[in-house]
């Protein structure tokens with residue numbers, strides 16, 4: 001009698017173990033990878049990233065930067081502007097026509113700012129100034145397209 005019970009318990013255990021190991025060996029449903037999601041308002045990106053870095057670059061490049069540290073600072077600010085372009089790519093308006101224009105302008109900002117970062121890394125003053133003017137144009141083209149009454153001038157005193 002006890003032997004039968006023991007045997008019975010062993011069989012129950014074995015069946016359970018097989019069942020469990022089978023359950024765990026089933027392929028897990030593929031987890032969706034995290035997606036890019038805008039969090040801040042576009043206005044905040046303009047006020048906190050685009051505008052201050054453009055103004056600061058205008059001041060920094062008003063005359064030729066004196067040392068490597070200043071150039072490196074300019075490079076960093078340009079890269080932040082380029083990343084602002086990436087963040088804008090995540091926030092197109094909902095209409096199809098609007099979306100295309102938006103993505104074009106956001107990519108223009110990213111690419112012109114990345115060019116500015118390269119000029120700063122090369123400590124090329126003329127190229128850097130030209131590139132910053134190009135960044136300003138990219139800002140203004142988007143503002144014009146979307147009727148934003150903000151005119152960006154990176155060198156207001158000159």
Ligand code: HEC
Pocket residue numbers: 042043046047050051054081088102103105106109135136138139140142143146148150152
């Ligand atoms: C892809 C389009 C796009 C680009 C590129 C862009 N902007 Fe804007 N900007 C906008 C939109 C849209 C608004 C209006 C946001 C709102 O009020 O909700 C805006 C608003 C602004 C404002 C006003 C913010 C406020 O307080 O109302 C400033 C300043 C500004 N942008 C600066 C810049 C600068 C500097 C650049 C370039 C370095 C730039 N923007 C590039 C779309 C763009």
